[in-house]
Each structure stands twice: as structure tokens, then as C-alpha cells.
Amino acid sequence: MAVPEPAPEMARNDHRGAVAAGRHFMALRDHAVTYQDERHLAPMCSPESRWCEGAVAVYKRWRLSSDDPQRTMSTTVLGTRAGPHEDGVTWTVELDVERFETVTHEDVQTGAVTLEAAAPLVMTVYLELRREDDGRWVVLAHSWG
Numbered sequence: 004m005a006v007p008e009p010a011p012e013m014a015r016n017d018h019r020g021a022v023a024a025g026r027h028f029m030a031l032r033d034h035a036v037t038y039q040d041e042r043h044l045a046p047m048c049s050p051e052s053r054w055c056e057g058a059v060a061v062y063k064r065w066r067l068s069s070d071d072p073q074r075t076m077s078t079t080v081l082g083t084r085a086g087p088h089e090d091g092v093t094w095t096v097e098l099d100v101e102r103f104e105t106v107t108h109e110d111v112q113t114g115a116v117t118l119e120a121a122a123p124l125v126m127t128v129y130l131e132l133r134r135e136d137d138g139r140w141v142v143l144a145h146s147w148g
Contacts, residue, residue, distance in 0.1 A: 006043045007031055016134045021085045021094035024140035025130050029078045029098060032058070036076040036104075039065040047141055049133065054145040073107040081125075092135075093143070098128045 007030035012023035028047055035044040041062035048055030065071045082099035106119045131144035 007034055013140060014138065016092065018085050018087075018094075020134070020140070021087075021096050021132055022083045024132050024134075025083070025085070025096035025098050025128075026080055027140075028130060028132075028142055029080065029100065029128065033076045033078050035059075035062045036074050039071070039074070041066065046139070049141040049143050052142050052144060055142055058145075072109070075105045076102065077104075078102045093131065093133045096130045096132055098130070099125075100128055101125050 007027060009027050010023040012019045013027060014020065015023075024047075028044075031044040031047060035041045035058075039062065041059045044062065045055075045059050048059060050056075065074070079101045080098050081101060084097040085094055087094050101123050102125075103123045104121050108117045108119070109115070110117075126147045129144075129146045129148070130142055132140050133143055134140055
């Protein structure tokens with residue numbers, strides 16, 4: 004699968020740009036988990052984001068380790084809300100999502116493969132995004148509920 008491309012709306016510093024950035028971040032996260040490759044997600048993470056720092060480190064460990072099981076993640080955005088902060092460059096974006104995740108374990112001695120598939124999880128993802136001077140959107144904070 005190709006790396007998700009940014010939507011043209013991400014060039015905007017408004018509601019549509021913030022929502023597009025949030026959707027793109029989630030697509031990059033799915034890509035990072037599924038392909039165990041954090042390198043495309045990391046540039047969208049602000050150094051100020053503790054969540055991003057931890058997630059990128061985990062995804063990098065998965066990429067560099069042959070012992071970790073294979074994972075897939077697929078997120079469907081069901082609804083969106085966004086509002087600007089007073090500074091005009093920071094936005095809070097809420098994404099109602101359905102996330103499906105699988106984990107595949109392979110026993111290297113026996114060759115047995117076990118697939119774990121969790122029931123789809125419906126939740127709201129909360130992102131705080133900032134539009135940088137160079138036009139990039141970065142994630143400052145990430146949480147869900």
C-alpha cells in the first residue's frame with residue numbers, strides 16, 4: 004500500500020484544513036501500524052507532543068524488531084468537528100472513528116499462525132493541531148474517549 008497522500012485541503016488554515024490534517028494523521032497512523040514504519044508519521048508530530056514521541060518510538064521498535072507480531076489497523080472517520088484557538092493557528096479537531104485492528108502471531112518453531120481480530124472500536128479521537136509557518140500541520144496532543 005502506498006503512503007497516504009495529503010489532501011489538497013491541508014493547504015488551508017481553516018476548518019477544512021484542520022479536519023483534512025486530522026484525517027491525514029489518522030491515515031498515517033494506520034500506515035505506521037500496518038507497515039511497521041513510523042517514518043511518514045514522525046514529520047507530522049510536534050516535538051512538544053508526548054503521545055507522538057511515545058507512538059513513534061513504539062512503531063520504530065516494531066520496524067526494527069523481528070520478534071514483534073504483524074499488526075494491521077484500519078480507521079474509518081464517521082464524523083468530524085473542529086474549532087480554532089485564539090492564536091489562529093492552533094485547532095482542536097474531534098474525529099468520530101471506527102477502528103479495526105488485527106494482530107498475527109507466528110510460532111517460529113512450529114510455523115503455527117494465530118490471528119487475533121478485535122471487535123471494531125468506535126470512539127472519538129481528540130487532536131490538537133497547529134499550522135506551522137512553513138504550511139505544515141503538526142500534532143501537539145492526541146487523546147481518545
